[in-house]
Every structure is written in structure tokens, then in C-alpha cells.
Amino acid sequence: MGLLPGFVGERLKSALLEVQEYVRLNVAVMRGAVSRPFYAHDLIEQLDVIGLGSLTVVLLTGFFTGAVLALQSGMTMDQFGARPYVGRLISASMIKELGPVLTALMLAGRVGSGIAAELGSMVVTDQVNALRALGTDPVRKLVVPRVLAGFLMCPILTVIANGVGLLGGWIIATSQLRVASSVYWQSVAEGLYLEDIWMGLIKPFFLGVIIVTIGCHVGLRTSGGTQGVGRSTTTAVVAASVTVLVVDFFLTRLLITVLF
Numbered sequence: 001m002g003l004l005p006g007f008v009g010e011r012l013k014s015a016l017l018e019v020q021e022y023v024r025l026n027v028a029v030m031r032g033a034v035s036r037p038f039y040a041h042d043l044i045e046q047l048d049v050i051g052l053g054s055l056t057v058v059l060l061t062g063f064f065t066g067a068v069l070a071l072q073s074g075m076t077m078d079q080f081g082a083r084p085y086v087g088r089l090i091s092a093s094m095i096k097e098l099g100p101v102l103t104a105l106m107l108a109g110r111v112g113s114g115i116a117a118e119l120g121s122m123v124v125t126d127q128v129n130a131l132r133a134l135g136t137d138p139v140r141k142l143v144v145p146r147v148l149a150g151f152l153m154c155p156i157l158t159v160i161a162n163g164v165g166l167l168g169g170w171i172i173a174t175s176q177l178r179v180a181s182s183v184y185w186q187s188v189a190e191g192l193y194l195e196d197i198w199m200g201l202i203k204p205f206f207l208g209v210i211i212v213t214i215g216c217h218v219g220l221r222t223s224g225g226t227q228g229v230g231r232s233t234t235t236a237v238v239a240a241s242v243t244v245l246v247v248d249f250f251l252t253r254l255l256i257t258v259l260f
Contacts, residue, residue, distance in 0.1 A: 022217045025139070029147050029213065032140040039145055046149035050111050050212075051156065057106050058157045059164050065098055066090055066165030070172035074179075083177055087184040088191030090169040095192065095200040099162040101248050104207035107154060108240035112215040115146055116236035119219025120229040128220070143216045147209060154208025155201060162200065195259040203251050207244055214240045 073089050119142060122128050128138050166188060173179040218236040222228045 018217075018221075021221065022213070025143065025217050025220070026213055028139045029144055032137070032144040033148060037140065039141055042141065042145035043148055046145045047153060049114075050107070050146070050149045051153035054107055054110055054153075054157060055160070057110060058103055058161050061102050061106050062094075062099065062161030062164040063168040065102055065161075066094060066168035067172045069093060069098070069165075070169035071176060074173065074177040084179055084183050085187050085191075086173050086177060086179060087166075087169065087187030091166060091188040091191045092196060094162050094165040094169075096196050097248075097252075099165060100158050100200055100203040100207060101244065103158045103161045103204065104154065104211060104244045104248075105241055107150070107157070107208065108211050108244055109237055111150065112211050112236045112240040113233045115212060115215030116219040116222075117229055117233045119216060120222030120232040123220060123222045124225050124228060138220070143213075143220075146216060147212045150208040150212035151205060152208075154211070155204040158200065158204040198259055199252070199255045202255060203248065206247060206251060210243055210247055211240045214243060 069090050070086055074083055074086050077083050077086055077089070119128075122142070128142070131138050131141060170181065170184050173184045174181050215236045218232045218239065222232040224231070
């Protein structure tokens, strides 16, 4: 019985240490983002990796989310004779909530795991120590370009996901639900308010930074050789996905208070 309090205490101490190191990393990133030297080439490379590299999975996710949302909501709204308003439901759901969250979860699975694996491999092969020996700050060189790329590309990918989601909903509404195209798009426009658009655009900036910083933090804390890289990859995906959902809730509460 005496072992249990000690075990819990060690786990709690370890968790607090991780939080402390994560906060320190974020402070170093903010400092590195506004002071020299800047690594523009690395930033452009990460924009390509995070943005264009994630485009296919975001397009597929957004399209089929909008399509299945139209299919399911159309069946439900038929019970109330409200089938023509399916566009309003899709636009509000995609732009305020599903678009930002699903895009962030896809990035957590693809980008977060990739960053953790890449940086973890560099740590266990002493490439990060080699950078320090050459006088290069690993945070500025490896982390800042990735964080800036995530900050910039996550909102763009979210807008794309929203667009193809509305397109997928339109295809199902016109082909399966027999809703006129003009009625669908008019319903989409009527269901959107400026506050909804702002909410859908503000969230991805925060979620993109969270995903990348968690991936970088976990990657740079890797130990234990190749097995450690595997553990870090799994940890990064799980931690980023859960944090995205938690932060989305609190961001939604905050934005509702501020915008509405």
C-alpha cells in the first residue's frame, strides 16, 4: 500500500516537469520568432511539408464529412419537413466546429507524428547536439520554422476543408435529397453569420500552434533509441489530439462570450 502514494507522486512530478518544459519551449519559440537569426529557407520548406503535404487528407476529410452530414441530417430533417434547410445546418456545423477540429485532428495525426519522429530521430542520433556544438540554437533552427508554418497553414487548410465540405454537402443534397442547387446555396448563406466565420477562422491559429509545439516538445524529449522514437510518435499524436479537443472547448466558450 505504501508504494501507491509514491508511484502517484512520481507520476505527478513527471507530469509537472513535462508541462514546465513545454512552457519553456513555447517561451523560447516566441523569443525566436521575433528576433534574429531567421531561417527563411526552413520556413518555406515546412510550409510545403505541413501545407501541401496535408492537402490530400484534408480534402478527403472535409468532402466526406460534408457529404455524410448532409445525408444524415437530411433524413432527420425530413421528419419535420425541413429538408430545404439542410444547407444551413451543414454550413454552421462545418465552419464553426467540424472544419477546424477535424482539420486539426488530421494534422495531429500526420504532422504531429511526423515532427515527433523526425526530431526524435535527430535527438537519438546526436544531430541536435551537433547543432549546439556548431553554435546553432536547435529551437530557432528546428522548432520556430515548424511552429510558424503550423500557425499559417492550419487556417488555410481549414478554409479549404470548409469549402470542400460544403461542396460535398451540395452534391448529396442535390443528388440524394433532391434539393434544388439554388435552394441549398441560399440556405448556406442564410445559416452563416459574421460571428460564425470569425469563430471558424480564429480557432485554427491556436490549434495549429498547439499541434506543432506538442510534436516538437515530445520529439526533443525523446530518449531510448529507436524504441523511444516510436513511443514519442504515439505520445505526440495522442497528446495533440486530446489537447485539440480540450482547447477547442475552452476557445469556443471564450469566443461565444466575446463575439456573441
